[in-house]
Amino acid sequence: MIDDDALNATFAALAHPARRAILARLAKGSAHVNALAEPFEMSLPAVSNHIRVLEKAGLISREKDAQFRLCKLETRPLQEISNWTNQYRHIWDARFDAMDALLSNIKDTD
Amino acid sequence: MIDDDALNATFAALAHPARRAILARLAKGSAHVNALAEPFEMSLPAVSNHIRVLEKAGLISREKDAQFRLCKLETRPLQEISNWTNQYRHIWDARFDAMDALLSNIKDTD
DNA sequence: TCTTTAATTAAAGTATATGACAATCAAGCG
DNA sequence: CGCTTGATTGTCATATACTTTAATTAAAGA
Numbered sequence: 381m382i383d384d385d386a387l388n389a390t391f392a393a394l395a396h397p398a399r400r401a402i403l404a405r406l407a408k409g410s411a412h413v414n415a416l417a418e419p420f421e422m423s424l425p426a427v428s429n430h431i432r433v434l435e436k437a438g439l440i441s442r443e444k445d446a447q448f449r450l451c452k453l454e455t456r457p458l459q460e461i462s463n464w465t466n467q468y469r470h471i472w473d474a475r476f477d478a479m480d481a482l483l484s485n486i487k488d489t490d
Numbered sequence: 491m492i493d494d495d496a497l498n499a500t501f502a503a504l505a506h507p508a509r510r511a512i513l514a515r516l517a518k519g520s521a522h523v524n525a526l527a528e529p530f531e532m533s534l535p536a537v538s539n540h541i542r543v544l545e546k547a548g549l550i551s552r553e554k555d556a557q558f559r560l561c562k563l564e565t566r567p568l569q570e571i572s573n574w575t576n577q578y579r580h581i582w583d584a585r586f587d588a589m590d591a592l593l594s595n596i597k598d599t600d
Numbered sequence: 601t602c603t604t605t606a607a608t609t610a611a612a613g614t615a616t617a618t619g620a621c622a623a624t625c626a627a628g629c630g
Numbered sequence: 631c632g633c634t635t636g637a638t639t640g641t642c643a644t645a646t647a648c649t650t651t652a653a654t655t656a657a658a659g660a
């Protein structure tokens with residue numbers, strides 16, 4: 381299971397609200413570290429570390445631009461967790477169908 | 491952001507391969523704790539703790555049956571991370587389209 | 601060169617996660 | 631009741647996560 385490690389890293393990275401907020405910000409466009417840190421109460425080193433975690437999980441990439449680091453959202457890990465989640469979709473579909481049938485039945489006998 | 495805590499718990503729970511393996515097993519049907527622990531090298535208390543983490547995240551529920559605990563997969567948190575991931579789907583769609591256009595262009599000028 | 605800006609690294613503290621083993625609880629059975 | 635089975639709780643050790651402050655690197659500009 382080679383991508384087991386990848387899933388571990390991706391899920392762990394997404395488990396922190398600050399990191400999800402950073403991704404949400406990057407979904408609107410690439411940004412530098414200071415700009416990403418600005419909305420947070422946290423210190424800059426703390427944000428820098430969150431960015432490092434996101435990069436190690438492949439959720440973002442960083443491009444050097446003089447003394448700046450331009451951070452960009454990467455979607456591959458998100459696609460992977462989407463695929464992983466889809467393994468279970470038939471189960472919630474089945475339960476929804478069962479619920480639906482139950483409700484129809486109640487309505488019919490009403 | 492009330493469901494921020496829920497997402498934290500769900501993503502953190504899914505970040506451990508043993509816990510994902512337990513969910514995969516439960517996708518095939520409900521099972522008792524000992525049955526869930528059987529495939530693992532880990533001690534039973536360790537598995538019991540993983541199950542506790544999954545339950546706190548709402549990913550499973552437990553039903554008492556004499557001295558047994560029947561564990562059942564719950565899909566709501568999985569649907570929630572599916573929804574969360576869908577926020578980003580337009581980005582990877584857009585990038586795929588851009589890549590597609592680029593490849594078409596290369597083929598046209600070939 | 602000296603300074604400013606952008607960002608990372610280092611050191612340190614607190615907290616939480618993981619897992620082992622031992623002990624315990626709870627329920628059913630002889 | 632005493633025993634077995636299923637599962638949890640307690641205690642401990644190790645490791646990793648999160649955050650801060652202080653210091654450092656890297657690049658640009660006066």
